[in-house]
Amino acid sequence: MKLKQCIFIMMILLFVTAFSAYSKEDIPTADNSAFKHPQRPAAVFDHDEHNEKANLEDDCSYCHHVYENKKLIKDESSEGSSCSECHPLKSSLKNAIPLRTAFHKRCKECHFKSDKGPVLCGECHVKKAR
Amino acid sequence: MHSFIHFIMGPMVWISFMIFFFGVIFRFLKMFKLINEKEIFIYTYMSLKYSFRSIFAWLIPFLPVSTRKSPVFYSISYIFHLLLFLVPVCLLSHVLLIEESVQWSWFAFNDSVSDTLTLVIIFSLIFFMVRRIVVPEVKFLTKPSDFIFILIVGLPFVTGFLAFHQFFAYRWLVIAHVLSGELMLILIPFTRFSHMFMAPFTRAYTGSEFGSVRHAKDW
Numbered sequence: 402m403k404l405k406q407c408i409f410i411m412m413i414l415l416f417v418t419a420f421s422a423y424s425k426e427d428i429p430t431a432d433n434s435a436f437k438h439p440q441r442p443a444a445v446f447d448h449d450e451h452n453e454k455a456n457l458e459d460d461c462s463y464c465h466h467v468y469e470n471k472k473l474i475k476d477e478s479s480e481g482s483s484c485s486e487c488h489p490l491k492s493s494l495k496n497a498i499p500l501r502t503a504f505h506k507r508c509k510e511c512h513f514k515s516d517k518g519p520v521l522c523g524e525c526h527v528k529k530a531r
Numbered sequence: 532m533h534s535f536i537h538f539i540m541g542p543m544v545w546i547s548f549m550i551f552f553f554g555v556i557f558r559f560l561k562m563f564k565l566i567n568e569k570e571i572f573i574y575t576y577m578s579l580k581y582s583f584r585s586i587f588a589w590l591i592p593f594l595p596v597s598t599r600k601s602p603v604f605y606s607i608s609y610i611f612h613l614l615l616f617l618v619p620v621c622l623l624s625h626v627l628l629i630e631e632s633v634q635w636s637w638f639a640f641n642d643s644v645s646d647t648l649t650l651v652i653i654f655s656l657i658f659f660m661v662r663r664i665v666v667p668e669v670k671f672l673t674k675p676s677d678f679i680f681i682l683i684v685g686l687p688f689v690t691g692f693l694a695f696h697q698f699f700a701y702r703w704l705v706i707a708h709v710l711s712g713e714l715m716l717i718l719i720p721f722t723r724f725s726h727m728f729m730a731p732f733t734r735a736y737t738g739s740e741f742g743s744v745r746h747a748k749d750w
């Protein structure tokens with residue numbers, strides 16, 4: 402290989418590492434401590450700011466819902482309990498929606514519908530620079 | 532943008548699988564039609580026993596003599612073909628997307644495992660390319676389409692790897708990844724990819740000929 406080509410490839414490598422190493426400020430994330438061995442960085446989610454931007458402030462029960470006998474109870478909310486209190490890690494008879502799916506379904510469905518907000522893995526599970 | 536992403540990650544996946552599936556059936560029908568027209572006599576010595584004998588013999592690493600003559604190439608080839616199926620099928624993000632759309636799920640590797648195995652696949656493909664440039668006997672038989680074939684196989688892996696690491700242009704890399712994956716699925720039945728289905732039949736044919744006509748082993 403010629404010297405020029407070597408230098409060119411080195412430049413690209415440098416460029417790529419520089420790109421991936423620039424540091425981001427600390428963004429609030431959804432708590433992922435309920436997962437035993439999290440595979441991905443916790444998802445970026447600034448609760449209050451998000452709900453303000455997405456006009457969800459009057460509708461806490463859209464996410465913090467209450468079910469009784471598998472039926473959604475309208476106008477009741479469960480913001481005192483976290484999703485993992487009702488959604489198990491693996492789907493069970495008591496609750497067929499595993500925790501991971503609960504998050505993904507709730508978040509992505511609306512983003513697709515409203516044509517706003519992140520929908521791809523890495524747009525929520527943003528890798529942070531060390 | 533969202534509706535485009537929704538389309539390529541939703542309906543387009545099923546369309547690609549349908550084309551793949553029906554393409555395979557079409558290729559099989561065409562192959563049998565060709566045999567019936569031109570070489571109907573091979574049925575006189577096709578034998579299930581010798582067919583499977585040959586297929587299984589060739590599935591055992593390093594049983595066939597020719598595989599022992601180029602151990603490096605065949606080791607890499609075995610590992611490559613194994614991972615080619617294993618990694619995408621047991622990839623967490625694939626399993627998760629399938630689970631969320633049809634409620635089936637199965638075992639998935641940890642991300643760090645798939646990430647390493649993806650690198651192994653990419654390096655095997657580079658090896659196949661280099662072999663076609665460097666080894667004179669192989670170079671002699673190489674057509675440009677052989678390189679395009681390797682590139683098409685490599686693209687979903689390279690873009691998937693780059694996207695996973697979120698190096699740059701994340702959204703575009705995922706779009707490129709999904710489209711190249713679908714392109715590969717659509718092309719498998721209609722291009723040289725079909726060696727996937729033809730290989731067992733070639734073995735069955737050669738196995739039967741060697742077994743029932745020449746009374747010999749073909750490995």
Ligand code: HEM
Binds near residue numbers: 645713
């Ligand atoms: C048919 C539609 C497909 C869709 C919707 C799809 C979707 C995805 C998604 C969302 C990711 C994760 C990206 C990230 O983590 O940010 C991914 C990764 C990956 N995909 Fe696919 N994919 C498809 C086809 C394929 C095919 C056909 C192959 C290979 C034969 C493939 C191989 C990979 C690999 C190897 C990775 C991960 C790389 C790594 O972890 O290092 N995909 N895919």
Ligand code: HEM
Binds near residue numbers: 681726728
């Ligand atoms: C069960 C299915 C398959 C079987 C039995 C099979 C068999 C083979 C065989 C016998 C070779 C020849 C090695 C040689 O050149 O002497 C080969 C090479 C190869 N196969 Fe497959 N294959 C299968 C599926 C696939 C699939 C699905 C892909 C890609 C999507 C693929 C990609 C390749 C590549 C890239 C090479 C190397 C070609 C080269 O050296 O240029 N194979 N395979």
